[in-house]
Amino acid sequence: MERQAGQLAGLVEDVMHYFGAQGMEEECCGEKISSGEFRALRAALCHDVCTMQHIAKSAAVTKSGATRIIARLEDKGLAHREQDQQDGRVCCVTLTEDGQSLLHRIEDQLKNKMLVILAAMDPAMRKILIISLKSFLQTAQDKKIINGYNVDIVNK
Amino acid sequence: MERQAGQLAGLVEDVMHYFGAQGMEEECCGEKISSGEFRALRAALCHDVCTMQHIAKSAAVTKSGATRIIARLEDKGLAHREQDQQDGRVCCVTLTEDGQSLLHRIEDQLKNKMLVILAAMDPAMRKILIISLKSFLQTAQDKKIINGYNVDIVNK
DNA sequence: ACATATAGTTGATTATGTCAACTATATATT
DNA sequence: AATATATAGTTGACATAATCAACTATATGT
Numbered sequence: 349m350e351r352q353a354g355q356l357a358g359l360v361e362d363v364m365h366y367f368g369a370q371g372m373e374e375e376c377c378g379e380k381i382s383s384g385e386f387r388a389l390r391a392a393l394c395h396d397v398c399t400m401q402h403i404a405k406s407a408a409v410t411k412s413g414a415t416r417i418i419a420r421l422e423d424k425g426l427a428h429r430e431q432d433q434q435d436g437r438v439c440c441v442t443l444t445e446d447g448q449s450l451l452h453r454i455e456d457q458l459k460n461k462m463l464v465i466l467a468a469m470d471p472a473m474r475k476i477l478i479i480s481l482k483s484f485l486q487t488a489q490d491k492k493i494i495n496g497y498n499v500d501i502v503n504k
Numbered sequence: 505m506e507r508q509a510g511q512l513a514g515l516v517e518d519v520m521h522y523f524g525a526q527g528m529e530e531e532c533c534g535e536k537i538s539s540g541e542f543r544a545l546r547a548a549l550c551h552d553v554c555t556m557q558h559i560a561k562s563a564a565v566t567k568s569g570a571t572r573i574i575a576r577l578e579d580k581g582l583a584h585r586e587q588d589q590q591d592g593r594v595c596c597v598t599l600t601e602d603g604q605s606l607l608h609r610i611e612d613q614l615k616n617k618m619l620v621i622l623a624a625m626d627p628a629m630r631k632i633l634i635i636s637l638k639s640f641l642q643t644a645q646d647k648k649i650i651n652g653y654n655v656d657i658v659n660k
Numbered sequence: 661a662c663a664t665a666t667a668g669t670t671g672a673t674t675a676t677g678t679c680a681a682c683t684a685t686a687t688a689t690t
Numbered sequence: 691a692a693t694a695t696a697t698a699g700t701t702g703a704c705a706t707a708a709t710c711a712a713c714t715a716t717a718t719g720t
Contacts, residue, residue, distance in 0.1 A: 364523060
């Protein structure tokens with residue numbers, strides 16, 4: 349299993365390499381948003397009620413970083429911020445129409461990229477790829493929670 | 505397959521989320537190098553003869569960005585730059601002892617993280633995860649070359 | 661020998677994030 | 691009810707890392 353871990357680490361690095369630094373960024377760039385902004389958009393769409401804390405965690409920035417990101421998205425007309433009804437301290441982030449359609453456009457690009465790759469793969473391989481990746485991510489998520497990784501993000 | 509592509513796109517985004525934005529960066533930080541510098545280190549180790557162009561492409565920055573990155577790595581004593589023998593214009597980047605051991609330390613951290621996750625997975629699932637991921641990346645790489653994606657990076 | 665292409669560097673600037681101090685709201689304690 | 695404390699988010703000053711455009715230096719085609 350030691351060897352498997354080494355292999356997997358390399359594979360994950362490669363995934364980040366192909367679809368992270370080079371892939372994603374280039375896809376996004378046509379749309380003129382940064383990767384932090386992209387992650388924030390994604391977070392705002394995923395979470396039903398999306399606070400600044402959620403943004404900060406999803407984009408892996410401090411809460412002040414989250415403030416800047418959302419401020420930029422608001423300037424670009426992609427997101428919107430309003431005070432929570434229940435708790436006046438928290439601030440709910442929602443996407444505008446433009447924000448939603450932009451996010452979908454970017455995600456479609458990634459999806460199309462996947463489609464090209466999947467089409468060149470064996471059908472059985474496609475199936476186990478998705479099953480095993482799902483299982484992997486599920487386990488990773490569980491482990492993170494178990495390890496108490498999901499601490500609140502504060503200023504250091 | 506359309507649906508599979510959508511699922512896969514989401515899964516890949518999640519991988520980048522867990523091991524990219526939040527995971528990797530935090531691992532690196534203890535070692536005080538940026539993610540661009542990390543990618544440059546990796547590129548320098550992978551490529552047998554690593555030019556600034558390779559660095560730029562691997563780190564997804566412009567060539568001037570690559571210059572800055574390598575300058576920083578040289579200052580930190582992690583990399584070394586010298587003129588190519590065959591072509592005086594090109595500049596070969598190599599890692600110092602320190603650079604190599606740092607890169608290995610970081611990669612070990614990722615490996616250990618994988619070990620924790622793998623340990624919690626079913627052995628059969630572990631196996632197909634690695635097999636299918638390998639196949640996926642291999643196909644992705646082939647497709648990129650076919651699509652002529654590996655263009656030279658210039659200043660826009 | 662001269663024009664053009666390619667590899668890399670540099671000065672000025674921009675983009676994105678951090679830190680620490682702050683405001684505002686909520687919750688607990690007496 | 692008054693006060694202390696915790697929590698959510700914002701802001702000013704600053705750091706870092708990247709870009710762009712202009713540059714130097716070497717190589718290649720005619």
